[in-house]
Amino acid sequence: MASLDPEFDKDGPVLDTDGVRLTVDGAIATVTLTNPDKRNAQSPALWRALAEAGRVLPGSVRVVVLRGEGKSFSAGLDRQMFTPEGLPGEPNFIDLARSSDAELDAAIAGFQEAFTWWRRNDIVSIAAVQGHAIGAGFQLALACDLRVVADDVQFAMRETSLGLVPDLTGTHPLVSLVGYARALEICVTGRFVLAEEAVASGLANISVPREELDGTVRDLASALLAADRNAVIETKTLLRGAQERTYEEQRAAERAAQARRLRDLAGSGD
Template sequence: MPEDNTLLDRDGVRLTLDGPVAHVTLCNAAKRNAQSPALWRALTEAGRLVPGQVRVVVLGSEGVSFSAGLDRQAFTPEGFDGEPSFLDLARGSEKELDAVIAEYQEAFTWWRRTDLITVAAVQGHAIGAGFQLALACDLRVCADDAQFAMRETSLGLVPDLTGTKPLVGLVGYGRALEICATGRFVHADEAERIGLANLVVPAADLDAAVADLVAALLAPPRDAVNETKGLLRSAVHSTDAEQRSAERAAQGRRLRDLAGLGD
């Protein structure tokens, strides 16, 4: 991709544009794309930099792993250069700690915007924070070597990077609890069977499969896709009456637009 299409390249995150498609790439293959507060800030910034003409964002990674999860350096007394260690954060007030975690979560929330469709291309390990980052996207296309694991409980922690709600929504409460409490690996074939993965392909075909999906997502009119995404997201918490009302309102907007009566 041409260099002048690169909007961000720092702290293990690169954002590039290709017309209506943005590519966010985790690019610290030497550390298996382990995550840190600096990476999370870069992901948040990438979300802010995505231009309005972008319809689809593809989240991918370099190297053999999608993301090996949180960089264990976070738990050392020295932490990361220029950052408070997690141990130091724990010694602060509850309000300060809550604010810091809320800032970290911002890197995982913008993927759910209704003006975008987001696709995670997952190969190799997606562990902990890596698993939650894949869950932040609307869709997941996986190589046949993909392995998901929520290992936070083995560290005495909980998944706190917005992954619990989408995981329960995809696989149900009982299976989500079992996956998180045991920290076991969910391999690609099981991920497809239980709804974590939309599609599993041979690793060599991952890029081509993602490209085919992106082309299909770009085929319908943007407003119809965005309205449909909004309806499906609201269906999770709306009553039947609320959802019927939302469907009527959305269809009214679409019909008026098609009739040339929109704003």
Template sequence: MATPDQELVPLLDQDGVRLTVDDALATVTLTNPAKRNAQSPAMWRALAEAGRLLPGSVRVVVLRGEGKSFSAGLDRQMFTPEGIEGEPSFIDLARSGDAELDAAIAGFQEGFTWWRRNDVVTVAAVQGHAIGAGFQLALACDLRVVADDVQFAMRETGLGLVPDLTGTHPLVSLVGYGRAVEICLTGRFVGAQEAVNSGLANLAVPAAELDAAARDLATALLAAPREAVIETKALLRGAPDRDYDGQRAAERAAQGRRLRDLAGLGE
């Protein structure tokens, strides 16, 4: 099957990340299947750049990985004393000052943060292994469609680390504290059926149908008026931080804006 972005001219194609845009739909593809789309600081910078390059016309972004695995996590070279050429090793990071270390990790996180922007809806199409950083990248998206061979796992704790690429907040929000603790501390695999049953995934399909299912979902998401989608996503994202009356007030304010806009009375 042809990949969704095969015939489009990329806006970005570097360091294992390709960005293509087809009108209101953008596709971000991880393009290093030989290494199971293992992640590195260079890939994280490219992911952040993809977010900056998104045209204002884009409403839905599909994230996918080439090959048998979505992303098998961190490039193992990052765990070696020499690290990756041109990048600080973990030992180098550990020796830096508090502010420098914090800034370095914040820079890594930038490739994972823009996916939850209110002006786009993001869909991860996940097959095979999605481990550690790969799991967290899938969690960065609003929605997840998974192949029936998907294997999620959070392995950082077993390596003496913590999940630090923005994955802990959505994981707890999706599956609850108790299950999130168990998934992270045991590092076990979560398959397709459990992912759907627990709320990690919205839909599971045969692997051969994954790209088509993600495109179908993207098409459905594009059907509603853009401003209504933006307001609704903002309401839902903000709901956990508001009490019941605060959420009611936010609904009233959002609906007031929509009604005035539909009546031609908006700013």
């Protein structure tokens, strides 16, 4: 079984920059947030590195694991972004607010690219989440297909307390997972969602003791790899589109997908 720990990847990281490390071992890629001293706080540089990880991901990869070093998965935005000085080489929020509508929209769209590729149909992504997953950290976990959480996890959306909204693609999956009313309450109050509620509400697939997190993710990755890759891609495509289709449209999509699989299997048997 491929390792989730970068130190066991013999060929070294594919990418290691700005608090993000991408390693690949066979069909499993691991994306690790590598700034535990700042609880893996996020910045535009980190977002650019995450987007780049998606671009350089080898086509042989079937499962992508997202994890954070240290006690917290990610405590959200680097608060220095809110100061007049900002982060070195990056526009602060005041600068962004003073830009034109087109420039501001393009800047936020660029930030969102770090959060979009995890749901590609050719991979299954798993967030291994421990400790704090706040704001941008919560949204990064929501960007993945599956979430395995440690029993010390603390999810929270704190954007409204700062006068902001969750804008890093987290609102769509949050509503899909827990429904509108609970999503609204979580976002507006900014309260913590702990492990038991996360599993009960559908935010997380499973909760395990902290020391079992990596092993549980390994087992899940192994189970995912045991399935036929093309069948997984077709199934993921069906499920992702189900909410946008009518019942009859979904029936038709199922028939078309199954026809492709049957023809492919028949052809491979020639």
